[in-house]
Amino acid sequence: MKITALVENTAPSNDLIKRHGLSIYVETTRHKLLFDLGPDDTFLRNAESLGINIAEVDIVIISHGHADHGGGLPYFLEHNSKAQIYIHRDAFEPHYTKMLITRHNIGLEKTLAENERITLVGNEYLIDAELILFANVGGRHMLPQGNKTLLVKHDGKLVRDRFHHEMNLLVSDSGIVALFTGCSHNGITNILTAARRFYSQFDYVVGGFHMYNPTRLKTEPRERIVRVASELKHYRALFYTCHCTGAKAFDILREHLGEQIEYFSTGASAELTRRIG
Numbered sequence: 001m002k003i004t005a006l007v008e009n010t011a012p013s014n015d016l017i018k019r020h021g022l023s024i025y026v027e028t029t030r031h032k033l034l035f036d037l038g039p040d041d042t043f044l045r046n047a048e049s050l051g052i053n054i055a056e057v058d059i060v061i062i063s064h065g066h067a068d069h070g071g072g073l074p075y076f077l078e079h080n081s082k083a084q085i086y087i088h089r090d091a092f093e094p095h096y097t098k099m100l101i102t103r104h105n106i107g108l109e110k111t112l113a114e115n116e117r118i119t120l121v122g123n124e125y126l127i128d129a130e131l132i133l134f135a136n137v138g139g140r141h142m143l144p145q146g147n148k149t150l151l152v153k154h155d156g157k158l159v160r161d162r163f164h165h166e167m168n169l170l171v172s173d174s175g176i177v178a179l180f181t182g183c184s185h186n187g188i189t190n191i192l193t194a195a196r197r198f199y200s201q202f203d204y205v206v207g208g209f210h211m212y213n214p215t216r217l218k219t220e221p222r223e224r225i226v227r228v229a230s231e232l233k234h235y236r237a238l239f240y241t242c243h244c245t246g247a248k249a250f251d252i253l254r255e256h257l258g259e260q261i262e263y264f265s266t267g268a269s270a271e272l273t274r275r276i277g
Contacts, residue, residue, distance in 0.1 A: 001173045001272040002027045003206060003264075006046045007038030007072075008242045011266035015049055017042050018266050021068035022182060022208060022243045025052055028173040030130055033059040034083075035169055035180045035207075037072030044075055046266060057083045061133065062108075063182025063207075064166040065091035065152075070108045077115065086127065088135050089120040090165040094153040097215050103151065103158070121167070132170040132198055139190030142228060145220055146213030146244075147185055161185070170198055176272055179237075181207035183244050189231045202237045204272050206264065209253075212246025219248045229256035240264040 004025040011018035021038035025047070034057050037043055047054050054076070060083050062070040070087070095107035113120065123136035152161040163185040171178045177199045181191055188209045195202065209228070211220040219225075229252070232239065239257065241250060242264040253261050264270075 001171065001176055001178060002269060003178075003240070003272060004050060004052065004269040005242065005264050005266050006034075006043040006050070006052070007036075008264065008266040010247075010263075013267055016046050016267045019068075020214060020243075021071070022063075023072065024180065024206065024264075025057075026171065026180070028130055028171060030128070030173075031059050032057050033061065033131075034076070035061050036063050036069040036182055037076055039068045039071035041072060041075040043072050044079060050267060054079050055081070059083055059127065059131070060085040061167065061169050061180075062087040062091065063168070063180075064088070064163065064185065065093060065095050065108050066106050066183070067108060068106070069182050073112055074109065077112075077117070083117070085115075085118045086121055086125065086133060086167070087118060088165040088167050089122060091167075093165070095161065096151040096153070096158065098149045098151055099215055123164075130172055132172075133167050134170070134194060134198070135164060135167045137166075137168075137186040137190050137194040139187065139193055141187055141190055142224065143187045143190075144185060144210040144213075145224075146210055146215070146218075149213065149215045150185070168195065170195060172199070176204070176274060177202050178204040178206060178272055181205070183208045183210045185210055189228060192232075192235065202235065203274070204240065205235070205237045206240045208243035209241055209245040209249070211249035212244055214244070219246050222252055225249050225252045226256060229253050233257060233260070238262070240270060
């Protein structure tokens with residue numbers, strides 16, 4: 001299995017474009033897939049620079065209903081004619097972020113939900129023997145404080161988002177198990193616990209941990225990050241984190257997890273191979 005970051009908040013190379021968002025290209029034995037599409041056409045432009053042919057992608061997962069993860073969907077549909085797209089059935093509800101007394105729309109284009117290539121899924125969905133989607137995380141331990149500024153319009157009312165629409169992806173390929181999470185709004189430790197319904201152990205965990213709130217430019221308290229790190233240490237997995245984790249939070253995680261965690265910037269690639277121990 002090989003992974004490449006097409007969109008992420010940082011870009012070490014001037015040849016690539018950085019954006020607040022996430023898109024990860026995953027190549028397995030059976031699939032060429034995209035986990036999230038970023039906010040716009042950046043994934044297309046970076047893919048071209050990296051020699052990745054978007055027309056060959058056969059599966060797309062959009063992790064949740066925020067535009068920095070699914071805003072690139074119209075551009076993808078223009079440049080790929082075959083991939084099936086999977087997204088939670090509640091992801092197209094209107095989503096907002098709260099800034100003081102104002103509300104800003106951060107949701108997906110609702111009309112796209114009617115596209116025939118989109119499969120709206122429930123809380124668990126088996127795509128095939130390699131790919132499992134799950135959303136019913138359940139646990140409420142150590143939820144990101146940044147969730148407090150995120151809202152959803154449900155039955156005509158704006159309420160705090162509980163992130164029932166946040167999908168996570170499990171990929172099993174050649175004996176390797178990798179967990180992909182978009183923003184971990186449900187809490188990375190809760191997501192890991194929920195994923196153990198399907199696999200007892202994971203070799204890799206890839207995605208954002210939502211330890212930085214871009215609306216308030218605020219990182220989670222250090223003690224909370226340290227507590228999360230102490231729980232992650234119990235897993236044998238190697239963590240590739242990015243996007244909403246934030247640079248300051250990553251530095252704290254790195255202090256406690258050492259080489260067990262890496263930052264995954266735009267353009268970074270990794271071969272996910274069997275890990276010992």
